[in-house]
């Protein structure tokens with residue numbers, strides 16, 4: 041194992057009380073404390089997870105002592121060491137050869153999926169980026185092995201959240217880490233916090249936070265005129281098409297889970313999280329009392345039978361479109377979960393109304409996505425195509441040396457966004473009948 045002496049800054053997992061000595065006393069191996077510190081450069085219990093059998097031999101532990109070390113470690117952090125194995129096994133078998141974890145756990149720090157806790161510094165003093173169903177999201181800095189410092193978002197998952205399905209979580213997290221697409225939020229890796237018994241997901245930081253935050257904010261709203269929204273829905277469909285092609289179902293697609301990197305670049309986040317966390321029926325059933333929960337985004341079969349497929353994602357995608365064109369309104373705002381279930385199902389088959397600024401072409405597409413029968417809903421591949429076709433043309437008059445010429449422009453270059461927001465419907469030539 042290779043570890044930089046005392047370079048590590050244990051801000052997340054603490055070395056505050058010299059817990060290594062205490063641990064080794066518990067394992068009746070305290071005579072090896074100096075060897076751990078000097079030979080392996082291990083100074084805290086948190087760093088023990090990087091230690092493998094070979095390291096124990098180097099330190100001089102006999103076979104029975106190695107067993108005692110392992111037994112005691114497992115007794116204290118049993119779940120974690122098991123999780124580590126599951127994570128490693130899954131990564132080894134599923135990832136592409138270049139993505140594989142190194143064979144020695146001592147090298148996990150170099151792997152991009154499992155991030156050592158001492159490589160993450162969370163800015164607890166700053167206001168958290170937000171709080172969701174699964175935990176609190178903080179700003180942080182990830183210090184990579186090559187010394188590069190990367191701004192990141194750190195989602196701290198509460199213990200209760202993943203206690204139920206840890207190995208499932210690791211399987212899913214491994215898959216989530218391997219997703220790479222321009223419109224998919226990059227999950228850098230996860231951090232196991234042995235001391236606090238919690239888990240963190242480290243991902244790309246979206247400077248403008250979520251799309252629902254942006255659209256609800258009166259100051260930001262002018263940055264998102266209807267033509268831009270029409271472009272952003274294509275980006276979301278494209279990200280979803282990619283996830284679908286990888287066999288991943290999002291299960292919680294909503295504007296709150298679309299992150300904004302610039303007014304013209306959005307990415308889908310939190311894909312697979314509900315599944316990874318083994319979130320059960322309760323998450324959906326309790327939605328009757330909490331509007332933030334995703335009943336309003338769920339297809340009938342997801343609500344009634346708890347079936348999640350790419351077709352249920354397509355349904356949620358259309359609800360996300362609805363949120364976008366209504367500039368952050370709450371779908372089915374006055375309905376309880378049970379009322380939503382009844383409204384969208386037989387015999388009523390009610391659907392959300394067309395938001396004022398939604399082009400008719402886009403509303404028609406949304407309706408197709410809300411077909412009661414999953415098979416009648418378009419696929420994301422088809423959606424990418426039809427949304428591209430439906431993208432509004434803009435007619436903008438520009439000065440030309442030969443006189444006034446009207447050109448069809450597909451960009452907003454000549455129309456300021458604030459002008460656009462003031463009267464998006466009338467400004468859009470030919471898109472909103």
Ligand SMILES: Nc1ncnc2c1ncn2[C@@H]1O[C@H](COP(=O)(O)OP(=O)(O)OP(=O)(O)O)[C@@H](O)[C@H]1O
Pocket residue numbers: 169170171172173174175176177193195225243244245246247248249250253292296297299309310
């Ligand atoms: N990678 C990120 N970069 C910047 N801000 C983020 C990031 N991830 C989340 N946030 C912010 O934190 C808030 C909470 O995110 P979180 O995913 O925990 O909950 P949510 O998206 O509101 O709901 P859900 O629990 O359904 O995901 C988001 O609304 C967003 O503003």
Ligand SMILES: [Mg+2]
Pocket residue numbers: 172296297309310
């Ligand atoms: Mg989220």
